[in-house]
Amino acid sequence: MDEITTNEPESxxxxxxxxxxxxxxxxxxxxxxxxxxxxAIRSPLKVVLFAILLEALSITAVSYFYxxxxxxxxxxxxxxxxxxxxxxxxPNFPKEKLPExxxxxxxxxxxxxxxxxxxxxLTGGAVIFGLGFLLWISHxxxxxDPINYMHLLALLSYxxxxxxxxxxxxxxxxxxxxxxRIAPGLGFLAPADDVGxxxxxxxxxxxxxxxxxxxxxxIASAAALPKNTGIIISGIVYTFTMLVLWGIMQxxxxxxx
Numbered sequence: 001m002d003e004i005t006t007n008e009p010e011s012x013x014x015x016x017x018x019x020x021x022x023x024x025x026x027x028x029x030x031x032x033x034x035x036x037x038x039x040a041i042r043s044p045l046k047v048v049l050f051a052i053l054l055e056a057l058s059i060t061a062v063s064y065f066y067x068x069x070x071x072x073x074x075x076x077x078x079x080x081x082x083x084x085x086x087x088x089x090x091p092n093f094p095k096e097k098l099p100e101x102x103x104x105x106x107x108x109x110x111x112x113x114x115x116x117x118x119x120x121x122l123t124g125g126a127v128i129f130g131l132g133f134l135l136w137i138s139h140x141x142x143x144x145d146p147i148n149y150m151h152l153l154a155l156l157s158y159x160x161x162x163x164x165x166x167x168x169x170x171x172x173x174x175x176x177x178x179x180x181r182i183a184p185g186l187g188f189l190a191p192a193d194d195v196g197x198x199x200x201x202x203x204x205x206x207x208x209x210x211x212x213x214x215x216x217x218x219i220a221s222a223a224a225l226p227k228n229t230g231i232i233i234s235g236i237v238y239t240f241t242m243l244v245l246w247g248i249m250q251x252x253x254x255x256x257x
Contacts, residue, residue, distance in 0.1 A: 022046060025158035026054075033214040036158060037221025044154035048128060051157030055124025058167040060116040065171040067111035071178030079195040080105045124160075132156050134237045139219050142229050147222045155218040159211050166207025196249035203242065212238045 022043055025036050041047060066072045084101045087093050132153040140146045170183040180198065181188040185205030190198035212234040220230025 056120030059120035
């Protein structure tokens with residue numbers, strides 16, 4: 001009887017505490033990234049999976065707002081049609097397929113929740129694991145005792161809530177403004193028909209910078225590094241990703257003019 005009485009309270013106490021510590025980081029990352037870095041994360045994979053779900057939901061929501069905005073649909077169609085027009089200038093391009101290509105653009109602009117969720121899961125997973133690898137490599141420059149890769153992925157995953165809020169706020173601004181250029185970033189500086197520059201400048205916004213800063217601070221805390229070093233770590237990765245996007249933009253410009 002004594003053994004049964006001792007085991008039950010321990011089981012009841014541990015479950016709520018684990019659940020609270022597991023998911024509270026998605027809220028606390030907004031105001032206390034340094035404290036999150038000091039926490040022990042017992043189930044990092046669960047945190048990562050929840051973050052991927054958040055990414056998928058935000059992409060689905062953004063897709064819905066884009067598909068129901070006449071102005072955004074028009075902008076998206078014009079940008080994609082321009083690329084088709086450039087491709088059609090090639091003598092090897094089958095001209096008889098032009099109507100089909102334009103029709104496919106229209107279909108892609110329609111909201112498809114299954115497709116959006118699927119793309120969101122793939123994109124979310126790629127972003128978290130890819131960006132996590134870059135951050136893990138970057139923070140090793142500053143310490144001889146790097147943190148575990150899965151632990152770092154969990155810290156990065158917590159910051160997904162910042163990205164989620166930023167995506168929703170940005171999509172709502174674009175929806176009510178009826179344009180992709182009305183958002184909390186520098187996308188409005190891009191020419192009307194330059195999808196590459198629009199994508200690049202849109203990443204220079206308050207929520208993306210907040211996201212990287214919070215991740216860097218949390219990683220620095222977990223790795224026993226100064227807070228400023230965490231900002232440098234995230235700055236290195238942010239700059240690298242922007243340069244990669246710029247390179248892709250230049251490549252697309254060479255292909256499509």
